[in-house]
Each structure stands twice: as C-alpha cells, then as structure tokens.
Amino acid sequence: MSFSDHMSLPNHFELLATxxxxxxxxxxxxxxxxxTPAFMPVGTAGAMKGMHWRDLRAAGTDIALGNxxxxxxxxxxxxxxxxxxxxxxTGWNGxxxxxxxxxxVMSLAxxxxxxxxxxxxxxxxxxxxxxxxxxxxxxxxxLLGSDIAMQMDECVRLPAEQADIERAMQLSLRWGERSKRAxxxxxxxxxLFGIVQGGDVPALRHASARGxxxxxxxxxxxxxxxxxxxxxxxxxxxxxxxxxxxxxRPRYLMGVGTPDDLLQSVRRGIDMFxxxxxxxxxxxxxxxxxxxxxxxxxxxxxDDPRPLDESSEWPATRETSRAYLHxxxxxxxxxxxxxxxEINIAYYQRLMADIRDAVSNGAFxxxxxxxxxxxxxxxxxxx
Amino acid sequence: MSFSDHMSLPNHFELLATxxxxxxxxxxxxxxxxxTPAFMPVGTAGAMKGMHWRDLRAAGTDIALGNxxxxxxxxxxxxxxxxxxxxxxTGWNGxxxxxxxxxxVMSLAxxxxxxxxxxxxxxxxxxxxxxxxxxxxxxxxxLLGSDIAMQMDECVRLPAEQADIERAMQLSLRWGERSKRAxxxxxxxxxLFGIVQGGDVPALRHASARGxxxxxxxxxxxxxxxxxxxxxxxxxxxxxxxxxxxxxRPRYLMGVGTPDDLLQSVRRGIDMFxxxxxxxxxxxxxxxxxxxxxxxxxxxxxDDPRPLDESSEWPATRETSRAYLHxxxxxxxxxxxxxxxEINIAYYQRLMADIRDAVSNGAFxxxxxxxxxxxxxxxxxxx
Numbered sequence: 001m002s003f004s005d006h007m008s009l010p011n012h013f014e015l016l017a018t019x020x021x022x023x024x025x026x027x028x029x030x031x032x033x034x035x036t037p038a039f040m041p042v043g044t045a046g047a048m049k050g051m052h053w054r055d056l057r058a059a060g061t062d063i064a065l066g067n068x069x070x071x072x073x074x075x076x077x078x079x080x081x082x083x084x085x086x087x088x089x090t091g092w093n094g095x096x097x098x099x100x101x102x103x104x105v106m107s108l109a110x111x112x113x114x115x116x117x118x119x120x121x122x123x124x125x126x127x128x129x130x131x132x133x134x135x136x137x138x139x140x141x142x143l144l145g146s147d148i149a150m151q152m153d154e155c156v157r158l159p160a161e162q163a164d165i166e167r168a169m170q171l172s173l174r175w176g177e178r179s180k181r182a183x184x185x186x187x188x189x190x191x192l193f194g195i196v197q198g199g200d201v202p203a204l205r206h207a208s209a210r211g212x213x214x215x216x217x218x219x220x221x222x223x224x225x226x227x228x229x230x231x232x233x234x235x236x237x238x239x240x241x242x243x244x245x246x247x248x249r250p251r252y253l254m255g256v257g258t259p260d261d262l263l264q265s266v267r268r269g270i271d272m273f274x275x276x277x278x279x280x281x282x283x284x285x286x287x288x289x290x291x292x293x294x295x296x297x298x299x300x301x302x303d304d305p306r307p308l309d310e311s312s313e314w315p316a317t318r319e320t321s322r323a324y325l326h327x328x329x330x331x332x333x334x335x336x337x338x339x340x341x342e343i344n345i346a347y348y349q350r351l352m353a354d355i356r357d358a359v360s361n362g363a364f365x366x367x368x369x370x371x372x373x374x375x376x377x378x379x380x381x382x383x
Numbered sequence: 384m385s386f387s388d389h390m391s392l393p394n395h396f397e398l399l400a401t402x403x404x405x406x407x408x409x410x411x412x413x414x415x416x417x418x419t420p421a422f423m424p425v426g427t428a429g430a431m432k433g434m435h436w437r438d439l440r441a442a443g444t445d446i447a448l449g450n451x452x453x454x455x456x457x458x459x460x461x462x463x464x465x466x467x468x469x470x471x472x473t474g475w476n477g478x479x480x481x482x483x484x485x486x487x488v489m490s491l492a493x494x495x496x497x498x499x500x501x502x503x504x505x506x507x508x509x510x511x512x513x514x515x516x517x518x519x520x521x522x523x524x525x526l527l528g529s530d531i532a533m534q535m536d537e538c539v540r541l542p543a544e545q546a547d548i549e550r551a552m553q554l555s556l557r558w559g560e561r562s563k564r565a566x567x568x569x570x571x572x573x574x575l576f577g578i579v580q581g582g583d584v585p586a587l588r589h590a591s592a593r594g595x596x597x598x599x600x601x602x603x604x605x606x607x608x609x610x611x612x613x614x615x616x617x618x619x620x621x622x623x624x625x626x627x628x629x630x631x632r633p634r635y636l637m638g639v640g641t642p643d644d645l646l647q648s649v650r651r652g653i654d655m656f657x658x659x660x661x662x663x664x665x666x667x668x669x670x671x672x673x674x675x676x677x678x679x680x681x682x683x684x685x686d687d688p689r690p691l692d693e694s695s696e697w698p699a700t701r702e703t704s705r706a707y708l709h710x711x712x713x714x715x716x717x718x719x720x721x722x723x724x725e726i727n728i729a730y731y732q733r734l735m736a737d738i739r740d741a742v743s744n745g746a747f748x749x750x751x752x753x754x755x756x757x758x759x760x761x762x763x764x765x766x
C-alpha cells in the first residue's frame with residue numbers, strides 16, 4: 001500500500017480512539033464537524049422525505065447526503081451555486097456529501113450509455129439528453145458546494161460475471177484519476193473521496209483498493225456492496241478492502257444499511273454510512289427500535305397505548321402510542337410517515353452515538369453483544 | 384331572544400373586551416383555555432396533514448378540530464374512548480372540537496339517505512351501512528371526549544330553493560333539541576354548540592337563531608355559509624344572525640375561511656373559526672403572508688433567495704428562501720407541503736393573535752385598515 005499520493009492531500013480526519021478494528025473520530029468539513037462513525041440520511045433532491053432539517057439536526061445528525069443526479073437536473077447545479085450552495089439553499093447549513101450521480105443514472109435514467117469518456121442518458125424529468133463525465137460530475141459537485149464530493153465510478157449489481165466486475169472496477173480506477181485531476185481547483189477544506197469497487201471478488205477488491213489509494217484521496221469509500229449479495233459476503237469484502245486502506249483516512253461504506261449492517265461494519269473499521277432505509281421503511285410503517293423492527297401495520301398494535309420504546313430519549317418514540325401510529329399508517333396519513341421517519345432516524349443516530357461512546361470507552365465488544373442481544377430479544381409481547 | 388334556556392347551562396366563556404362588534408375572550412375547556420378569536424386547524428382523521436402537533440402548538444394554536452365522520456369509521460369512537468379520548472390518542476392533549484359528522488356524510492359517503500330520524504349511508508372506507516342520528520352523533524362525540532361537541536344539522540349548498548333551505552333549517556332545529564337531550568349525560572365542563580342554519584334568507588336565519596337560542600347551548604355556530612355564496616352574502620348573513628345571539632356565549636363560524644373572511648367576520652362579532660384552507664393551499668404551493676397570497680409555483684421565485692416575509696416571527700417564514708420552496712413544490716417533495724402548511728397555520732394564528740391584541744387595546748379599526756392595506760399592497764416585486 002502506497003501512502004505517498006494520499007499523504008500529499010491535506011487530512012481533515014482525526015482518529016480519536018480505536019477498539020479492535022472499530023474506530024471513532026472527527027472529520028472537519030467547511031460546514032462543520034462530523035463525529036464518526038456517522039450515519040448520513042439521504043436528502044435526495046435537496047430535501048429529506050417527511051422530515052424537517054431542524055428535526056434531522058435534533059435527532060443527532062451531523063451530515064446529510066444529496067444526490068447529484070437529481071440536483072443537476074432540477075433545480076440544476078448552476079442555480080444552487082448562484083444561491084450559495086446546497087447547504088445554504090436547503091437551509092440545512094451543515095456538512096453535506098454528494099454522490100457522483102453515476103449510480104442513479106444507472107437506476108433512473110432512460111437510454112443510458114456508458115463509454116470510456118462518460119455516461120450519456122435522458123433525464124427522467126424532461127427527456128433532455130445529458131452527458132455525465134467524471135469531470136462534469138466534479139464540476140457539478142463543486143457547484144453544489146459539497147463538503148465531500150465522490151469520484152465517479154461504475155457500480156455492478158451482484159451476482160455478476162467476474163469479467164464485468166473487473167471491467168467496471170478498472171474503469172472506476174481511471175475515472176478516479178480523472179476525478180482527482182478535476183478536483184484540483186477545489187477550494188481548501190473541501191474533500192474528494194475515492195471509491196473501491198470489485199464486486200464480491202477478493203482479488204479485484206485488493207487491486208481496486210491499491211489502485212484507489214495510489215491515486216490518493218481525502219477519504220475512501222467502498223462501493224458496489226449492498227447490491228444484492230448476502231450480508232456475509234458484504235462483511236467479508238469490507239475486511240478484504242479495509243486491510244488495504246490507510247488507517248488515518250475516513251472510510252465510507254456506501255448505501256448501507258440495516259442497524260445490524262452498521263454495527264457489523266463499524267466492527268470492521270467503517271466510519272461513515274448512508275442509506276434511505278430508515279426513512280423508506282418509516283414510510284412503509286416499519287419502526288427500528290432497540291428491540292428490533294416493529295411493523296405498525298400489524299393489528300396487534302391497534303389497541304396498544306404503549307409507545308415504541310418508553311426508555312427512548314426521542315420524544316416521538318417515547319410518547320406516541322402504537323395505537324396512534326397504527327391508525328396513521330392504516331389511514332395513509334402523512335403524519336404516520338413523518339413520525340416513523342424521525343423515529344427511525346433518531347434510532348439510527350442514537351445507535352451511532354452509542355457506538356462512538358463504546359469505542360471511546362474501549363467497550364465496543366460489550367456494546368456489540370448487548371445490542372445484538374436486545375435486537376434478538378425482539379419487541380415487547382402484545383398486551 | 385330568550386335567554387332562559389341557554390342561561391341554564393353553565394357558561395365557560397369570558398368576554399374580556401369588545402371594540403365595536405369585535406370581541407376577545409377566553410373559553411375554558413376540560414383540556415385547556417382557548418383565546419378568542421380563535422382559529423381551529425382541521426385534523427380530519429386525528430392528524431393534521433403534513434404538520435406535527437408540536438409545531439401546531441408552537442404556531443400559536445389553542446384548539447384543533449377533528450371530524451366525527453372519519454373517526455367513527457376509523458379507528459372508531461369506541462377505540463378512541465378506550466385509549467383515553469381524542470386528545471390523548473393523538474398526543475395533542477389540548478382542547479378539541481368535533482363536528483357532528485352530518486356534513487361529511489353528505490359530501491363523502493355513498494348511498495346516503497336523510498329522514499327525520501337519522502342519516503344512513505355506506506362508509507367510504509369499507510362499504511359498511513352506518514346510521515348517524517343526532518343521538519348517535521352525540522354518543523360518538525362523547526366517546527371521542529370532545530371538549531366541544533356540535534349538534535347534528537343539515538347543511539344546504541347555495542344557491543338553493545327557499546323551501547329546501549327552510550326544510551333543512553327546521554330539521555336542524557329539531558335535531559338540535561334531540562342533540563341537547565342526548566348531551567345531558569356529558570361530564571361537567573364539556574360543551575355542546577347549537578348551529579344556526581337558514582341559507583341566504585334573512586327571515587330563515589332569524590327564525591333559526593331564535594329557535595336555536597331557545598333550545599339553549601353552551602355556544603352558537605353559524606353553519607351553511609362558505610358553501611358557494613359570495614363573501615358579501617356571507618357577511619350579511621353573519622350580521623343577521625349575530626343580532627339574535629346572546630353576547631355572553633361564544634360564536635363559531637363554521638368552515639371559514641380566507642384571512643379576509645376571518646377579519647371581516649371578527650368585525651361582525653365572530654369568536655371561532657375552522658378551515659382546511661391554510662393546509663390545503665399550502666399543499667398546493669400557495670402561501671398566505673402579510674402581503675397577500677404568494678404562489679410558489681410561479682417561476683419568478685426560482686432564483687429568489689429572499690424569504691416569504693423577512694419580518695415574520697415564524698422561523699420557516701423568515702428563513703426559508705422562495706427559491707427552495709419553489710424547488711420543493713415543483714419537485715413534489717413532501718417537505719414543500721410541510722413547510723407551506725406550517726407557514727400558513729403560523730400566519731393564521733399570528734393574524735388571530737394580532738386581532739386579539741387590537742380588540743384588547745381598542746384599536747381594531749386601525750388594525751383592520753392596516754391589515755387590508757398590506758394585503759392590497761401585495762407581494763414584494765420580483766428581483
């Protein structure tokens with residue numbers, strides 16, 4: 001592993017403590033400090049679905065994610081730049097990470113075509129033909145004013161042929177180099193993360209990690225996981241990659257995951273996560289709690305005056321009755337999605353805060369065991 | 384006008400000041416005090432659309448309205464009673480008024496039939512055949528634990544034949560008497576309001592007001608307005624009715640209205656209002672402000688970093704840019720509806736608070752003129 005290139009970039013990450021492979025630290029961005037391990041809620045088009053930014057902050061969120069693909073199409077990166085950047089535009093005013101846009105071109109856009117130079121596609125909003133190259137992706141992310149920009153990469157859904165995984169991995173390495181060159185004009189303090197690909201093939205993961213670190217970035221992401229493979233495969237790939245990443249830079253596992261995914265990944269050295277799961281599951285009536293998932297659609301809750309978790313420090317979790325949540329979900333009331341989204345985000349952020357404390361105190365193993373025991377215990381019995 | 388009957392019911396309303404016909408007072412309910420004039424946001428099925436109860440309270444709301452028709456069908460009044468009443472069920476824990484359910488049977492249910500005894504209909508949720516009589520409506524409202532129950536009445540859309548208006552008005556008087564008898568078993572402190580009908584016919588309004596006051600209620604509502612008639616007709620009918628209502632009881636104008644409707648009606652002696660307009664218009668991208676209505680869909684806002692009203696004391700009104708609101712509305716993001724709903728409710732409640740202050744200070748006429756001048760000035764010019 002070469003440290004020569006990434007060492008040439010300023011380091012804004014401070015590792016505060018480790019416990020086994022688990023880490024806790026501070027990442028200083030132009031818009032504020034991020035405590036790690038950090039969970040980043042996803043504000044796709046510049047907004048969280050069903051949550052005010054003020055409540056996101058109150059729930060313990062340090063950093064949010066915006067989607068470049070959506071924002072470049074509407075309201076456009078140029079407009080957001082003229083309005084002072086994404087943080088000011090949304091009123092969030094805190095740290096933001098943006099993805100490169102590449103992943104969502106693949107899942108949302110029509111008539112997409114990938115070649116060495118760029119991805120071309122038609123906008124899902126108005127059908128306009130758009131070209132997204134690594135250089136344009138960085139330009140867009142700089143216009144958005146992202147505290148952390150991501151290199152453009154190609155992500156392959158699993159299972160996939162090894163030849164396809166390797167081709168996409170090699171392309172991602174070349175796009176990473178082009179992304180880094182394009183990022184040279186970024187203002188001081190802003191960061192660019194490289195992305196390790198390689199699917200579920202250890203040798204390709206090793207090669208991708210080495211190549212990405214050789215290019216050198218402010219931080220390193222692991223992409224192409226949580227795309228259809230079993231959790232055990234994901235965790236094995238994290239271990240394969242983490243061994244090749246510099247210890248002094250932040251590590252971000254993209255698009256993950258369940259609370260258990262987060263806990264298991266922290267245990268293998270991951271510092272940052274993003275996922276739509278807490279808000280998406282909330283919109284579908286599912287709560288995450290200390291004692292596992294609770295489906296509020298279930299008729300057992302209809303007459304239950306008890307809250308989801310009377311020991312939670314989050315008011316909506318501690319005070320709202322299951323009967324009311326059940327009623328809201330069954331009635332399709334927006335307030336049900338709003339309450340469950342904030343309950344879930346608050347649970348995720350509580351989990352991350354507890355993890356940080358446990359690592360700081362050298363008690364991560366105990367916390368890991370206790371947390372899994374609580375999840376396995378499951379929800380309180382019906383009354 | 385006879386005071387004999389209504390005088391026999393305890394009075395929970397205290398008139399604090401008058402200025403011309405405008406009034407300000409305090410209505411004490413089992414779940415708290417309501418400052419009048421009061422605007423009641425509508426939480427149809429036990430939830431405000433797009434607003435947390437905590438934000439409703441922060442915006443200056445003293446009392447909210449629930450719809451008996453929706454709640455009796457789902458989750459049912461019996462279930463809400465077993466969970467401690469609507470205030471506790473929703474977590475609002477403040478004063479609540481419920482309508483009788485009759486109006487929404489007419490607008491939402493299938494196969495409805497009105498006779499002397501009751502309204503029968505099929506539920507719009509599951510097709511079940513349901514009978515709603517004045518006695519059952521009161522029973523349901525007592526199960527819900529409403530601080531203020533409404534008598535069952537029949538409301539005729541305007542324009543209508545005088546014979547139809549009179550028939551519905553006479554039926555409403557008889558249903559009012561039956562509602563009052565059914566309410567005799569209500570616990571102390573809970574209130575029942577009668578409803579004056581009579582369409583746009585002054586003689587029928589007089590007869591209805593006299594008959595309703597003869598029956599005697601804790602307060603008096605004016606129904607059957609804002610159902611298609613011009614504002615001038617509505618205001619004329621308020622004047623016809625108000626002259627026949629006892630001055631020591633609260634007066635509630637049902638289903639009204641725009642900020643100007645509220646201001647004009649207070650000027651004619653109204654104390655309470657309810658309307659879906661602030662939240663419904665918010666969901667459609669329209670904001671109410673000190674300088675009139677603003678349609679955030681309009682492209683003029685797309686690049687405008689200015690807030691809706693920089694002098695507002697409500698944070699979302701003072702801090703959120705028009706450009707961001709425009710983007711949210713155009714993108715169909717739930718946060719747009721959420722922000723505009725609370726911005727509008729906060730504006731309505733600010734207006735009511737300012738009205739109360741103006742009446743207390745004997746300055747209502749000045750406030751009335753200044754407010755209308757501001758509305759007429761209109762929104763700030765585009766940049």
